[in-house]
Amino acid sequence: MTLAEKRSVVAQLIAARVRAQRACFLAGLPKSSWHDRPKPRQDSALTQRIRELALLHPRRGYRFIHALLVQEGQRINRKRVQRIWHQEALTVTTRVARKIRTGAT
Structure with a gap:
């Protein structure tokens, strides 16, 4: 429940x-x-900014995005960035390692 x-x-x-x-x-x-009633979250502007940064840096994760937000002057918790990152399904897919063809069978 x-x-x-x-x-x-x-x-x-x-x-x-x-x-x-x-x-x-x-x-x-x-x-x-x-x-104590919960306060609704006001993450819409932050979510939009995280999406913009994720489009600019597609191979970076939420820690890098958090660092960029801190450099911009925003006081934000890394765990909050991580929560929004996962809610928006912005996870970076791992690259598949290519098999090196040596010619030997």
Whole structure:
């Protein structure tokens, strides 16, 4: 059961006149998760910039892109760049090593 589903169960229990603390316990949701609502992520501009840099440097990975973003002056966590990188499916495919033909069979 995901966190969002647990929140909806707690909301239904509270609507049924169950105390919030008891509803959280019954649904298996920490009270702090019920009271603190998650903030929506504002990654659209950053995602666009990462895509642009990935097109400019197609054989580089997310660590290199993170370094470029830091050089541009953005304060950003490497793990955030990695999360966006994988969400956008920008992974670099490994090159296949070619077989060296020696003429011997």
